[in-house]
Amino acid sequence: MTTHADPVAGDEGALAKPEPGKIVCNACPVLCQISDGRAGACDRYANVGGALTRVDPLLLMAKAVDGQGAVVPFEAGKPWDGGVPAKEPVFVTGVGSGTTYPDYKPAPFIVSTPHEGVDMVTVVTEGIFSYCSLKVKIDTDRYIGPECAPVRSQGEVVGHVTTMEYGSQMLSLGGVHHLTGGSKKEGRVTCDVMLALGNREPVELAIEGGARLVVQAGRAPVVNGVEEHRMRVGCGSATIGIFAQQWAGHVDEVIVVDDHITGVLTEHQAGRFLSLRAGGIKVVGRKSTPGRYFQVANPGLGWGGTDITDPLKIVKSIDRSTAWPGERVLMVSTTGEDYAYFVLDDALRMVPAEIPAPVQKVVDRIGENCEPALCTVLFLGGAGGSLRAGVTENPVALTRSVKDLLTRVTCGGAPAYVWPGGGIMVMVDVLRMPERSFGWVPTPAIVAPIEFTLRLADYAALGGHVDRVRPLADVLARERHRVLGWDERNPWPSDPL
Secondary structure, three states, X not given: OOOOOXXXXXXXXXXXXXXXXXXXXXXXXXXXXXEEOOEOOXXXXXXXXXXXXXXXXXXXXXXXXXXXXXXXXXXXXXXXXXXXXXXXXXXXXXXXXXXXXXXXXXXXXXXXXXXXXXXXXXXXXXXXXXXXXXXXXXXXXXXXXXXOOEEEEOOEEEEEEOOOEOOEEEEEEEOHHHHHOOOHHXXXXXXXXXXXXXXXXXXXXXXXXXXXXXXXXXXXXXXOOEEOOEOOOOOHHHHHHHHHHHHOOOOOEEEEEOOOOEEEOXXXXXXXXXXXXXXXXXEOOEEOOOOEEEOOOOEOOOHHHEOOOOHHHHEXXXXXXXXXXXXXXXXXXXXXXXXXXXXXXXXXXXEEOOOOHHHXXXXXXXXXXXXXXXXXXXXXXXXXXXXHHOOEOOHHHHHHHHHOOOOEEEEOOEEOEEOOOOOOEEEEEHHHOOOOOOEEEOOOEEEEEEEEEEEHHHHHHOOEOXXXXXXXXXXXXXOOEEEEEOOOOOOOOOOOO
16 A cells, blocks of 8 residues: 555645645645545655544653762553653654644643743654755775765765865765755755665765765765775874874884875974984985875875775885884774885885884874774754744744753753754754654655754743643653663753853
């Protein structure tokens, strides 16, 4: 049985009369006509006996510990059956709540709860976000493609490569131009990619002029079929600075190969502070400050994010007036995964040799200090008309309340960073949200939970829909709901900001 319904054909957005036996879903501009027992195109709303019904139950999150870390006892000593224990703090999330669309509707749930003697209110909704994107952090030095290069899925452009950060490649995916500004297929594929990544599923991406990737929140990235394991300890210069003292006395020269800043120990300030003898080995590239070189090779999948697999290719020359036979040289990458040890012969040629145990120990320590390579997915969305009108009849008052830290914004209970400047632009780590928090509508747009928590008195002062406030007990008694344990990494939304 198909779950997809037919959109309504209307004039200038007017609500058309549905076909016999169907109802019109007005939860988004698509206006699906839904037969009894079936769901709309987004699988979020269904026709249940002639009534428009949210398919998924409302998600509540319950704290299992008190402020001192002690377990809160469940009612009558019974094991937890998924219900809400009588004395346990409960937070109503936007997951499964329904939407405020069209704009004139108050939020689906405006719930009052006491917290430490103060009456609090949480305004809960599932926002429809056309203006939204994902910022994806990929821990790798491997070259994935040129900055600003298009990122494709199923052949469609869904985003671009943005500036590389320290040890991580960055992508910006989605956004209104890809969701609505291109072809119908581009919008659909973009929405599919954002939905999957937001819900912690793997997605295959191709960088124009670069690598093929498999990206999944909380998992190691896969670059051209190879799974990454380590995030670099630092650039070549930082690696020199961190480990210089540990190398001193065990090796005469160290060259840390890096696509960005290659370090040379005896030229570096750290080597000079340790009074190390100049090694005389010159590397290619553009010299920055002493012992720091840019552009020693092209970006790639080799040593330190370069395109080289033979480190000797970056050796430009050996100064015969400075270098000496028997000089011990280590060449290593910023993750310690690639390394080679050489000893200069009488002709001052670099001859491969067995690496001594003390030098190997420091190479291993580089690897030990590299954090696991992971993908991080941040959802970024602007809280627009429907969301703010669902909270108050004067939306700018909500914006000011958020900026004045009177109102806390969360997404599925996870703390959201609110960007400075105008509007309410929130950013949240999808791994701190409940699983499968995101949905979609075929406009296309992403559906995401959002909650506004503040004191009841402040809510009344900003012109909130106080006539729609319901006590938590009423929600528990009347609404279909499910309960998850609170993620203790997240601050409790009712606690002071």
